[in-house]
């Protein structure tokens with residue numbers, strides 16, 4: 001399936017059709033462009049929004065954001081979109097929202113495209129039969145400058161779910177179940193195709209929730225072949241093709257499916273009847289248990305690493321094995337995020353409140369927030385009366401944004417507080433330092449809010465008279481959107497900057513790595529996620545330096561007092577470590593934040609050895625001239641022993657060997673992609689190298705205009721036709 005979707009302009013460069021951007025992972029990329037005197041190649045294929053830092057208590061000017069760092073990031077976005085001529089849904093725009101809600105909502109996400117964004121949940125857009133994946137900030141810069149990316153073909157995995165989902169089981173239960181089956185690293189290196197009768201029967205919203213969480217199964221990208229459900233969702237969306245172009249597009253989109261009898265690298269079959277409403281109990285999205293179940297006993301896990309991880313998770317979550325999940329009290333409820341902040345999710349949650357009767361109320365002591373995924377979702381929900389249902393029961397009805405999914409704004413979970421959340425990550429400290437997250441579906445979160453404990457939502461049955469009346473999506477006029485919608489994708493006038501003297505561009509520029517000699521620090525944690533490597537408060541910067549302070553912050557500092565606690569990287573000789581050795585697999589999983597690589601590098605780490613890596617993190621390391629080495633678990637464990645003994649390591653990239661003392665089996669050979677190896681050995685400006693292929697990129701764009709004209713923005717079209725596009729009003 002993937003080969004149908006990836007459109008190659010060169011041996012290893014993928015042309016990106018659409019590029020979504022938000023304020024957290026882009027300021028450094030725009031600075032890179034400015035410093036090198038580069039413009040944005042395809043402003044018409046780039047769409048910007050602000051979502052992570054925005055307050056959800058009010059809407060207004062960016063200048064009203066109280067937190068100075070959050071404000072600085074949003075203002076940087078305001079500046080960058082103006083300067084580089086990019087369509088933008090700013091804080092005052094009625095179309096603002098979470099980047100992964102906004103793209104599909106506008107019809108910017110279409111079948112057959114390659115869609116990228118500096119955000120791991122870009123996998124969401126795969127629900128439309130797009131090859132959609134998250135990238136780091138250096139790659140964002142590469143895409144802005146060239147509209148292409150260096151890519152290696154992924155492995156293919158197909159997950160087929162057949163049968164009928166039992167009553168009360170929704171798409172969130174389905175995807176959490178999938179992650180529990182294949183594990184948080186199960187999809188490493190793969191693009192997943194979701195198939196089978198259950199997937200075919202899902203709405204677009206539900207498909208997006210499933211694809212969204214592909215990254216939580218270790219896969220950068222998940223996709224679903226487009227069908228009539230897809231087409232009817234897209235028809236009449238603002239940026240979807242219209243008229244004859246629509247017919248032509250649909251005819252093409254219908255061809256986008258896996259060939260009969262095609263061979264996948266990995267096949268997984270799941271029976272729908274095995275799936276029940278679930279919640280998570282631990283600190284990885286794979287820690288899933290039926291809501292009717294109990295907290296598992298780590299001793300029952302056969303894998304020693306899993307056992308260790310489970311013990312650590314239970315300690316963090318303050319849970320005792322054998323406790324009934326449905327007896328666990330919660331302090332907070334969060335309904336929202338790019339996984340479950342869409343209109344269907346809000347309807348599902350509101351239905352539980354309706355089913356609980358006219359005097360349903362949020363349990364005493366619980367704070368429950370409903371945060372729509374976009375401002376348009378919010379208006380739609382209000383038109384359907386959902387806000388009234390929530391408010392009457394004591395829920396807090398908020399403005400759109402990422403909110404407590406990540407807590408980069410004021411919406412944070414306090415230390416020791418427990419949250420029933422519809423978001424996608426239950427990592428340590430994800431929703432707030434020391435906060436404890438249980439992931440679940442919107443109906444289960446609503447049920448938890450009413451009962452005050454994790455609750456089986458099947459207890460709330462809706463009579464037909466209580467059922468919500470879903471209404472057709474409102475038109476822009478009904479929604480009161482008065483802004484000039486036609487302005488979207490119209491920006492065409494690239495601004496060429498003069499290179500600033502000696503300013504750095506792509507982060508790896510000028511750096512090389514040949515032989516690395518020094519101390520290695522062992523880390524014994526499974527699934528080290530990038531939230532753990534650098535928590536969210538350190539992402540609120542517009543620079544790429546000075547991040548060592550944030551490295552493993554929550555492991556190095558007491559969550560309440562902030563005082564330093566014993567952590568390996570603060571103890572001699574490991575405070576001088578240049579290498580990390582992880583015994584746990586899936587190092588760097590989760591968020592795409594390149595800040596994780598930057599903070600390691602700033603500390604002095606140039607090489608990480610682990611049994612496997614999160615795909616985006618691995619790329620981010622290479623982009624910063626750092627070497628991720630993958631070795632089998634046994635070898636990692638024995639290298640960790642050497643590291644623990646304080647033995648000095650020598651990593652030689654030329655000979656692809658690791659030497660540590662005169663240990664048995666030394667030197668250890670490792671393999672590495674030859675292109676990446678060359679880049680590290682010689683130092684390489686990826687963007688300049690790609691720009692040498694400018695003619696083939698242009699040729700590809702010409703073919704694209706001929707074959708798929710609907711992928712060009714209006715401004716680009718008129719520019720090609722020699723018409724001026726400069727008279728659009730600027731709607732930010």
Ligand SMILES: CC(C)[C@@](O)(CC(=O)O)C(=O)O
Pocket residue numbers: 024025052118119120121134406536539590591592593
């Ligand atoms: C930017 C960041 C906060 C992010 O959105 C990034 C990501 O997931 O890639 C996240 O959810 O961790």
Ligand code: SF4
Pocket residue numbers: 051052098099119121337338339401402405406423424
């Ligand atoms: S995962 Fe959370 S923080 Fe990241 S884009 Fe989605 S809603 Fe925003």
